[in-house]
Amino acid sequence: xxxxxxxxxxxxxxxxxxxxxxxxxxxxxxxxxxxxxxxxxxxxxxxxxxxxxxxxxxxxxxxxxxxxxxxxxxxxxxxxxxxxxxxxxxxxxxxxxxxxxxxxxxxxxxxxxxxxxxxxxxxxxxxxxxxxxxxxxxxxxxxxxxxxxxxxxxxxxxxxxxxxxxxxxxxxxxxxxxxxxxxxxxxxxxxxxxxxxxxxxxxxxxxxxxxxxxxxxxxxxxxxxxxxxxxxxxxxxxxxxxxxxxxxxxxxxxxxxxxxxxxxxxxxxxxxxxxxxxxxxxxxxxxxxxxxxxxxxxxxxxxxxxxxxxxxxxxxxxxxxxxxxxxxxxxxxxxxxxxxxxxxxxxxxxxxxxxxxxxxxxxxxxxxxxxxxxxxxxxxxxxxxxxxxxxxxxxxxxxxxxxxxxxxxxxxxxxxxxxxxxxxxxxxxxxxxxxxxxxxxxxxxxxxxxxxxxxxxxxxxxxxxxxxxxxxxxxxxxxxxxxxxxxxxxxxxxxxxxxxxxxxxxxxxxxxxxxxxxxxxxx
Numbered sequence: 176x177x178x179x180x181x182x183x184x185x186x187x188x189x190x191x192x193x194x195x196x197x198x199x200x201x202x203x204x205x206x207x208x209x210x211x212x213x214x215x216x217x218x219x220x221x222x223x224x225x226x227x228x229x230x231x232x233x234x235x236x237x238x239x240x241x242x243x244x245x246x247x248x249x250x251x252x253x254x255x256x257x258x259x260x261x262x263x264x265x266x267x268x269x270x271x272x273x274x275x276x277x278x279x280x281x282x283x284x285x286x287x288x289x290x291x292x293x294x295x296x297x298x299x300x301x302x303x304x305x306x307x308x309x310x311x312x313x314x315x316x317x318x319x320x321x322x323x324x325x326x327x328x329x330x331x332x333x334x335x336x337x338x339x340x341x342x343x344x345x346x347x348x349x350x351x352x353x354x355x356x357x358x359x360x361x362x363x364x365x366x367x368x369x370x371x372x373x374x375x376x377x378x379x380x381x382x383x384x385x386x387x388x389x390x391x392x393x394x395x396x397x398x399x400x401x402x403x404x405x406x407x408x409x410x411x412x413x414x415x416x417x418x419x420x421x422x423x424x425x426x427x428x429x430x431x432x433x434x435x436x437x438x439x440x441x442x443x444x445x446x447x448x449x450x451x452x453x454x455x456x457x458x459x460x461x462x463x464x465x466x467x468x469x470x471x472x473x474x475x476x477x478x479x480x481x482x483x484x485x486x487x488x489x490x491x492x493x494x495x496x497x498x499x500x501x502x503x504x505x506x507x508x509x510x511x512x513x514x515x516x517x518x519x520x521x522x523x524x525x526x527x528x529x530x531x532x533x534x535x536x537x538x539x540x541x542x543x544x545x546x547x548x549x550x551x552x553x554x555x556x557x558x559x560x561x562x563x564x565x566x567x568x569x570x571x572x573x574x575x576x577x578x579x580x581x582x583x584x585x586x587x588x589x590x591x592x593x594x595x596x597x598x599x600x601x602x603x604x605x606x607x608x609x610x611x612x613x614x615x616x617x618x619x620x621x622x623x624x625x626x627x628x629x630x631x632x633x634x635x636x637x638x639x640x641x642x643x644x645x646x647x648x649x650x651x652x653x654x655x656x657x658x659x660x661x662x663x664x665x666x667x668x669x670x671x672x673x674x675x676x677x678x679x680x681x682x683x684x685x686x687x688x689x690x691x692x693x694x695x696x697x698x
Contacts, residue, residue: 550575
């Protein structure tokens with residue numbers, strides 16, 4: 176679409192408009208100054224020519240009249256002094272008349288024939304005046320009076336009449352000057368008026384053009400921005416011009432395009448947030464469910480640990496009982512030297528006790544094996560728990576070490592019990608060697624007592640380790656419960672985030688980013 180002044184900048188349009196107006200204003204001032212100068216020149220010419228001529232002619236006419244009076248006084252003078260005064264006055268007036276005539280001669284150019292006749296009349300009048308003065312100086316009063324009456328006065332009338340004619344011509348010229356001045360004034364007024372009208376017309380035309388070049392695109396920009404304010408991001412400005420408003424329109428179109436792209440990206444981001452929040456909610460629920468299952472498993476493990484604790488306690492009691500029995504056996508052996516008759520029964524008791532010890536050692540070996548397995552499982556669970564299970568892993572390792580020691584001690588006890596049984600069986604065949612073997616039995620019994628003491632101590636340590644395991648299991652249970660609660664909170668947050676994402680999509684849906692038919696401005 177072609178637009179007026181589309182290739183001119185707004186500042187250039189205004190500059191051209193102001194230049195035209197200023198030019199017209201300067202021309203008007205020039206015309207006015209020319210008119211003033213012309214009027215001044217005409218006024219000066221009027222003063223130098225018609226006015227001076229009229230003034231000189233009037234003055235010369237008065238001078239002629241006054242000179243006629245002094246000539247009459249000269250003719251009528253009775254004394255020499257009166258004559259001298261009259262002659263002096265006549266000479267003075269003659270000088271004035273000469274100056275006045277020079278002025279008339281210099282500036283009167285309207286009627287050269289009239290000026291020549293006036294000059295001839297003036298010369299004749301001067302000649303007659305000189306004749307009268309000469310006659311008076313010779314004393315011929317009658318001849319002076321005759322010249323005055325017959326020649327001077329008629330010539331004076333002619334001269335005065337010619338002076339009046341010059342005054343009339345000068346006044347006519349003056350009237351012409353006034354008419355010319357008025358004509359110049361009228362022409363100047365008309366020219367200035369025409370220039371003013373032209374300036375007004377040009378200003379109105381330029382105003383309309385500037386309005387079309389500025390107001391219309393501004394209205395389009397305003398309509399586009401209003402549509403953008405209501406959420407319609409498909410609005411665009413159909414105004415292509417190489418000026419400031421064209422740049423503004425292009426900037427608005429670029430801004431709307433950037434907003435449209437941003438809204439689309441924001442819509443895609445909201446969609447991704449909605450999907451991520453949904454996945455987060457599902458994952459949090461799965462984690463919460465896994466944490467609940469893990470809590471149940473830990474509770475079952477705690478129950479098993481409690482059962483193991485009970486078994487270890489029973490084992491410890493049995494070990495303490497065995498230790499006490501070993502002490503009794505040892506006392507009996509020490510006091511059996513004088514009770515040989517009871518040796519067989521005592522040996523049988525010892526054999527049975529040894530068998531019990533062997534069975535107890537086997538039981539301890541089983542408990543040690545189970546404890547080792549439990550410690551291994553606890554290590555695995557501690558590794559899964561990460562940093563929270565690091566202390567629990569150390570405790571599990573210590574339990575496994577103690578279980579290994581208990582296993583070794585139980586094997587040693589089993590071996591000792593086997594040897595004791597063998598010794599008892601040999602003792603049954605070797606009743607006669609009881610005295611010799613009594614010391615060995617006492618020593619063996621003391622070794623058994625020490626081993627039983629060690630087993631009791633190991634069982635006590637195992638009890639303490641199991642107690643620590645129980646405490647660690649309680650701590651792990653609390654951690655699992657906290658993880659479960661945190662997972663549930665994450666699930667709730669995920670659901671809330673999904674709700675916010677839906678709300679964000681709803682708000683984004685208020686913006687219109689896809690162009691429909693005939694939505695652009697100016698189409």
